[in-house]
Amino acid sequence: MGIKGLGGYVLHSPVLRDIAFRRPSSPKANGGGDPPPVVVIDGTSLVCGQYFGKIEWTLGGQYHALFDRIDDFVAKLRSAGVDIGMVVFDGGRGSPAKATERLARDTRRTESIHHALRALRADPVVHLRNGVPVSSTDRSYARVFARDNVLPLLAAPLALQHLRDTLGVPVCVAPGEADGHVAAWANRLGAYAMASDSDFYVLDVHKGYIPLDSLSMADGLVQAKVFTRPVLARSLQLHPRWFPVLACALGNDYVDERVLSQRIMRVASASSFRNTTLTARVRIVADYLAKRVREAGLKRLEDEDTAGMPPAEAATPLVEEILRHLHVSPPLVVAQQAPSSTSKAALARRRKAEKKRAEKLAAAAEAGEEPDEPTNGTSVPSPTLDLLTTGMDEYTLPPLAALDPPANDPALAAQAAGRCWPGLADVFAYRVLYLPPTLEDTTLASPWELSWPLREAAYAAVGASSVTERGRHVCSDLAIGSRDRAVSPRAFLAPIDIPASCSAGLVRALACVLRADTRGEVSLDLVLATALAAARNVRLTAVPAVRYTRRGVHWVAVVEAALMSWFLHPARGSEDRAGLPAIDAAAVHHYLARIHTAVPEGVETGKAVAEVLDRYVPELTPDERDVVVATVNAAVAVAGVAEVPRRAVKLEPDEVPAPDPEPVSRRARSRSTGSAKRAKTKKNASASAASSRSRPSTPASDAADSLAELGLSHLF
Numbered sequence: 001m002g003i004k005g006l007g008g009y010v011l012h013s014p015v016l017r018d019i020a021f022r023r024p025s026s027p028k029a030n031g032g033g034d035p036p037p038v039v040v041i042d043g044t045s046l047v048c049g050q051y052f053g054k055i056e057w058t059l060g061g062q063y064h065a066l067f068d069r070i071d072d073f074v075a076k077l078r079s080a081g082v083d084i085g086m087v088v089f090d091g092g093r094g095s096p097a098k099a100t101e102r103l104a105r106d107t108r109r110t111e112s113i114h115h116a117l118r119a120l121r122a123d124p125v126v127h128l129r130n131g132v133p134v135s136s137t138d139r140s141y142a143r144v145f146a147r148d149n150v151l152p153l154l155a156a157p158l159a160l161q162h163l164r165d166t167l168g169v170p171v172c173v174a175p176g177e178a179d180g181h182v183a184a185w186a187n188r189l190g191a192y193a194m195a196s197d198s199d200f201y202v203l204d205v206h207k208g209y210i211p212l213d214s215l216s217m218a219d220g221l222v223q224a225k226v227f228t229r230p231v232l233a234r235s236l237q238l239h240p241r242w243f244p245v246l247a248c249a250l251g252n253d254y255v256d257e258r259v260l261s262q263r264i265m266r267v268a269s270a271s272s273f274r275n276t277t278l279t280a281r282v283r284i285v286a287d288y289l290a291k292r293v294r295e296a297g298l299k300r301l302e303d304e305d306t307a308g309m310p311p312a313e314a315a316t317p318l319v320e321e322i323l324r325h326l327h328v329s330p331p332l333v334v335a336q337q338a339p340s341s342t343s344k345a346a347l348a349r350r351r352k353a354e355k356k357r358a359e360k361l362a363a364a365a366e367a368g369e370e371p372d373e374p375t376n377g378t379s380v381p382s383p384t385l386d387l388l389t390t391g392m393d394e395y396t397l398p399p400l401a402a403l404d405p406p407a408n409d410p411a412l413a414a415q416a417a418g419r420c421w422p423g424l425a426d427v428f429a430y431r432v433l434y435l436p437p438t439l440e441d442t443t444l445a446s447p448w449e450l451s452w453p454l455r456e457a458a459y460a461a462v463g464a465s466s467v468t469e470r471g472r473h474v475c476s477d478l479a480i481g482s483r484d485r486a487v488s489p490r491a492f493l494a495p496i497d498i499p500a501s502c503s504a505g506l507v508r509a510l511a512c513v514l515r516a517d518t519r520g521e522v523s524l525d526l527v528l529a530t531a532l533a534a535a536r537n538v539r540l541t542a543v544p545a546v547r548y549t550r551r552g553v554h555w556v557a558v559v560e561a562a563l564m565s566w567f568l569h570p571a572r573g574s575e576d577r578a579g580l581p582a583i584d585a586a587a588v589h590h591y592l593a594r595i596h597t598a599v600p601e602g603v604e605t606g607k608a609v610a611e612v613l614d615r616y617v618p619e620l621t622p623d624e625r626d627v628v629v630a631t632v633n634a635a636v637a638v639a640g641v642a643e644v645p646r647r648a649v650k651l652e653p654d655e656v657p658a659p660d661p662e663p664v665s666r667r668a669r670s671r672s673t674g675s676a677k678r679a680k681t682k683k684n685a686s687a688s689a690a691s692s693r694s695r696p697s698t699p700a701s702d703a704a705d706s707l708a709e710l711g712l713s714h715l716f
Helices: 006-011 043-051 063-079 096-116 118-122 141-145 155-165 179-189 229-236 240-250 257-268 278-295 299-303 311-326 330-335 344-366 382-393 410-416 424-430 452-461 504-516 524-535 550-567 585-595 605-616 622-639 666-672 675-694 699-709
Strands: 017-022 038-042 083-089 125-129 171-173 192-195 209-211 216-218 221-226 432-434 466-471 481-486 545-549
Touching (some): 006 278, 043 083, 043 155, 063 216, 096 118, 096 466, 118 125, 171 410, 179 192, 209 221, 229 278, 240 257, 240 278, 240 311, 257 311, 278 299, 410 424, 424 432, 524 550, 550 585, 605 622
Parallel strands (some): 038 192
Antiparallel strands (some): 017 221, 466 481
């Protein structure tokens, strides 16, 4: 979430300065061989910036398209002579101080997923052409169905893996949020920090902070905006020592804006809290803080050296002064509720008392005496101070020694290197794991349920006897709840023989799902389509149309949840040869549409796979065919099932839509309202029927007719 309003204030104020990076034509042009500029990047901000608005998240993870965008980003930085010193990814999410905010975010994302898939709940099949429903090619799928973006489940770990193993970029994972570690790494390397988070306007980054959305990139040239704290201090007339107080007063991830900002607005501004824009609120709150610093005699503290002092400790005198001045009561702050109204008479009495107190403090300062603070029977409420201290601790940079991976704990070292799920840090520290929302059918059981044995083995490996899992657990319920899981000490990942050509993670995930499926929902066409997508990726832009099914969406969520559960285990390195497999959801849907009715009955699993591949996927190379067969056979063998059930229910229509069906225009869709428009639509339908009787039937025309019969126009 960041700091409310501060990003907008910086954007609309002369705070940012222009900067450009160019690769010099010769060492002499670079000042006789000066070192190249270095940047440290927030990995989560990088992935979100390259995915949202550029790749459609409501169609599932399109990881190879994400790789292409990351490749282009890194290549342009390097072509401009910029070195990437480190990419830091977020770690655990289990901090108790942020539990309420985490649950609220996950609930909003789950609701967004619920609305994103409402078309598939109305009809089990939606046909897409170039990533857009064919009945509304002039409208964005995301704008129609969802407001909040949800990052695909494997996007961050796969991006980290691609940066490290393919591009050779240094990467690491922070124990918690990456903001402080990004700033600390930037100071350690003398680098700029790159991210998309307004918290960096408060963090002490010596070289400067570059917002990722300010970059303008071309081959050999990168232009950007850079931020430094002294410029903002001059703009706000507020010393950087008090920036953490400003962040808490405006509202951040730990302190609700109603705790201080709303009360400050009542005292310091004639405008109401609701009628003041976030940008204007920043100026009002900053002016109030600066006034309190002057009148309380705290400016003398601004000359002190605060190096090595935690920001919360340095800012405590101002926090205590604000709480005394506002007379904040503990119940209101602890509950984080809006304060009650204050009468004009009470405000007048308070202003008069504060004026007398300010005069007394000024006289004591002139005489060089320590001011005798009258409390008037009130004291600083400790619950409020604790809350604000927690909010300011977010801006404490870790010591440089903490940036190096722990050498005495292999599990934490694997987590810090990005070789297992970052949630492992939460299991160590808090015995809790947040199960991130994923694109799923929310009317069914959570996709995390089938992969519980893999997570139980990971918990047992780190010695946890019980773990609280927080996520969606109940069918048709969007609420994020908690479930206490007892861990059996005998749970472990038994060693298995996996062919060298197969992905160990995919075999483990498919085997776990097959073994845990007690209701017969997993069928051979789903398993085979997943193995095909892993062996031969098909991108959404490479196929003219995709048959997008409700069943396929939930299956992809089940597989990705199982892969993440396997990725949680810290000691699977002996079989982890290639890491997480990048399986695009579009590829799974593409193959599922081709084979979902093609699996023969009464044939052994291995023989059925070979027959389907030879008949329906002839473009496979011999090596790819062998990998698919080996993956399915290995998963079935590890699961210990006699045979994978066939798909008995056929979805209609079976045909893949033609490459160029005629899209329905907005004008045609608007004809459903009004009696005159309905009559015109009926007349056009009659003419179309007469025309269809006069022309010969073709596969393309049959597919177009079947799309019209879906009746999806009212949904778009």
